[in-house]
Amino acid sequence: MIKVIVVEDHPIMVEGLKNILRSDAGIELNGDYGDGKSVLQALEKGQPDVILMDVNLPDISGVTLCGEVKKKYEDVKIIALSIHDEQPVIHSMLQNGASGYVLKNALGNEIIRAIYAIMDGEEYLCSSTKEALKNADMELLKAIPRITRREKEILQLIGKGLTTMQIADQLFISTHTVESHRKNLMEKFGVNNTTSVVKLASEYKLL
Amino acid sequence: MIKVIVVEDHPIMVEGLKNILRSDAGIELNGDYGDGKSVLQALEKGQPDVILMDVNLPDISGVTLCGEVKKKYEDVKIIALSIHDEQPVIHSMLQNGASGYVLKNALGNEIIRAIYAIMDGEEYLCSSTKEALKNADMELLKAIPRITRREKEILQLIGKGLTTMQIADQLFISTHTVESHRKNLMEKFGVNNTTSVVKLASEYKLL
């Protein structure tokens, strides 16, 4: 029996997943958790074979959670579940140790297939995910940029529509500093204006 | 028996909803559809009492679909299902005739409760939705701005990171015209820079 746990904050979705998993005799559902903290606690008392993990959780990002789980329990396989097909999101999850990536618009049996595939040591990507990755060559694929606390702070204020000067005033730093951060954000996101930074940040749920 | 149909593009979610609806003896599930077009077709051959409708569909926006369905079949009650708790989204759905709004992180029985409530002629909002609406007084609530074809086009190009001049070139209009549209977008969204426009548009899934 393959032991599976589900990490997902939408109860209706959990309901659907339970249903799907129940339909397969070789899979045993060992509990579900609505956020990152509770699953980390639960793992201390024993690990499943596979975690089905939503990428958007209420407390911490799926990318971070995935990395932490794999660091502590390297044998646990993780399948990412997501509504995003943005390449950097997919890429970041895989880099953080996920063995599979299945979009939420996938059919139920793709989940089952994914579980068996990764138990066989394969990496499983659902068809839409493959489609999304196909166009870019893996080498050039950008991950979600890692931004610092301060940068995030400034990003959020920019998102609120504040100008450089207003941000400087609010954080008690000079406008030059704000501009530096702005510049670094553009650099990290690989774009050349703040609008695009905000758009990407919004897509990656960084705001 | 209350006849219900589900409009939702995530099969796993549909699975969960089916499960929940099956558990109630007074509700009968009359089919599910993955996009707006197919549900409009299906409605021509007969209407249910209630439609559970996802706000984010692959083909048309839930807001539009809701309006169209209500225009043709005013007796059909609609419950919006959504992951967003943004006020303008909620407001727009309700203005377009939805009788209920339930967030996807709601518990299964909230769906059941919502169905019965709206069949009694009430309006049903789940607790998180009420929370989201509470802070703003209803009078001032902004709906999602209605933008024109051209404006949307320009919005998308801005979202791609193009400058005014690049957009002008691409659409064969002058930079001044682009700036006018930019201005109108800011006006309609009630903000004073493009970055905020893009952020909001992204939240409302207008890009």
Add this chain to the structure above:
DNA sequence: AAAAAAATCCCGGAAAACAGGGGTTTTCCC
């Protein structure tokens, strides 16, 4: 304790966006 990363500050010129004005053509409603 050394090295790396983050956060802070600085400049000047070029490029773009913004604000506030105007006008013409569609579209929609009565």
Add this chain to the structure above:
DNA sequence: GGGAAAACCCCTGTTTTCCGGGATTTTTTT
């Protein structure tokens, strides 16, 4: 069909952002 509103188009001056370099001081990590 006619009037109003919306959509679309254009212009000028001012403000803000962007780009290209810098530099110094804290943290954090190894």
